[in-house]
Amino acid sequence: IIPSTTVYELKRIVEGILKRPPEDQRLYKDDQLLDESKSLGDCGFTMDLFSSPPELPDVMKPQETSGSANEQSVQ
Secondary structure, eight states, X not given: OOTTSBHHHHHHHHHXXXXXXXXXXXXXXTXXXXXTTSBTTTTTXXXXXXXXXXXXXXXXXXXXXXXXXXXXXXX
């Protein structure tokens, strides 16, 4: 989804997820009903092309296996 995507196109995406047709959807931004013919950019949605995703939580980071601290000897 990019700022040039229309509100109607967004409704079609939502339809694919929620199985609810566009004509039954009401999308709002700041308590204003969005016009289907307008782009998301025209409605005030922006996209920061230089933003980066948040850092992964430690439990989702790959575990390093090299190092003696994690090694156990079996006798």
